[in-house]
């Protein structure tokens with residue numbers, strides 16, 4: 107549909123693009139020097155137009171791609187594995203830091219929603235620290251988040267790993283934090299075994315250590331699904347002469363949040379689940395082959411050998427695409443250009459890939 111590789115202003119340049127059909131692959135983009143993340147690869151698989159938008163650093167100013175809840179929860183877990191279980195004052199300080207570091211997560215979200223999400227994340231975090239207290243006894247067993255940049259077939263693959271754990275048997279497991287509302291036990295293993303994010307962690311870890319980890323440990327935090335009650339009995343109406351009429355009112359936000367917090371403390375095993383998926387030779391071979399195919403195809407699009415086309419099947423399934431209104435109207439008025447990899451700390455992962463070791467099959 108669209109021609110690729112037309113000369114274009116680099117992302118963040120002075121020329122502001124107003125129309126979707128003006129969008130091209132940034133002239134500064136390079137698979138080796140700039141590289142890819144899981145987000146970019148998934149976008150490429152789903153829809154090449156979505157990938158092109160992300161490649162230009164475009165973000166919908168009216169919508170967040172991350173949730174306040176997930177951002178706070180992730181930020182707290184990152185810090186607790188680094189610095190240990192915090193006091194109340196330190197936890198509040200961490201929340202302040204997360205808000206400053208991740209402003210995008212709080213954009214276009216109303217104050218009440220932010221407050222509820224923070225309360226929810228804090229409630230789960232308190233329950234988590236109590237339930238998994240053994241984690242914080244041996245600091246050396248858990249290496250915390252770090253950004254990686256590794257070379258694979260001439261492409262720099264970037265990302266941020268959650269936790270690397272060495273268990274008592276000396277096996278290395280890479281963790282991934284997952285915040286899920288619904289957990290279907292029967293599909294969990296299959297779904298997680300196909301998780302590109304985790305596969306990229308395993309690849310990065312292999313390049314960093316020279317051997318494959320045993321697998322992925324999914325550190326699942328279940329998001330409470332309790333809903334505020336529409337009606338709570340509030341005693342007898344003092345104005346009823348018979349003294350029988352009951353008074354009702356909806357559950358207040360504070361009551362609701364307190365009920366959620368109590369539920370987390372009462373049944374932590376429902377909210378905090380760990381699930382291990384072993385990484386087999388067959389898994390590795392399939393993943394390396396597929397990753398290679400995907401990146402080769404991406405290189406061909408960048409070189410103009412393959413075209414960019416809209417995948418209409420991905421516009422609303424499984425969720426509404428952030429770029430739906432751009433595709434519908436052709437206008438980029440609701441989009442701002444920002445950093446290409448907002449999930450990575452600026453400068454840290456830029457420019458240099460760790461020299462690849464030959465992948466053992």
Ligand code: SF4
Pocket residue numbers: 152153154155156416417418420421422427428429430431433
């Ligand atoms: S709205 Fe549809 S066609 Fe447009 S970028 Fe999203 S998935 Fe692609």
